[in-house]
Amino acid sequence: ESTEKSLVLVKPDGYRRGLSGEVLRRIEAKGYVPVALAVVTPTHEQLAEHYAEHEGKPFYEPLIEFMSSGPVTAIVIQGERCIEGFRALAGATDPTAALPGTIRGDLGRDWGLKVQQNIVHGSDSPESAAREIGIWFPNL
Ligand code: DAT
Ligand code: MG
Secondary structure, three states: OOOOOOEEEEEEEHHOOHHHHHHHHHHHHOOEEEEEEEEEOHHHHHHHHHHHHHOOOOHHHHHHHHHOOEEOOOOOEEOOOHHHHHHHHHHHOOOOOOOOOOOOHHOOOOOOOOOOOOEEEEOOHHHHHHHHHHHHHHOO
């Protein structure tokens, strides 16, 4: 199959809370197919690449610190329009504002102004997806 792919991360907060399975369940229930999956403790170097677009922003350093605080579950998903579709499943960036029914809305909350602790990452465009899949799954 040659349909669209997206890179999903269950972030350290989600992994720590045992939510990798719940995220994967929602992905599969939607009909997207996991084609690669790995538990990885990200390096600063890897995260600097992944979040290059945010370098210099006020939340950049705390974001990198948080993302390197423990293992993440990295998943490549596949399916027509899965980039847009997973972003819809994930919900708004701020887990307090994210609508119920979404991953962030149902499972996330604010723990002391730490908007970065929002359970999941999902690629936001075909270009980001290709770039990010290369960072997390260099052999794919
Ligand atoms: P998204 O993950 O919804 O694509 P983004 O790409 O704008 O959001 O930001 C990447 C991550 O950085 C996001 O998941 C959480 C964190 N972040 C974004 N905006 C933030 C803010 N204003 N304060 C703290 N963390 C923020
Ligand atoms: Mg983003």
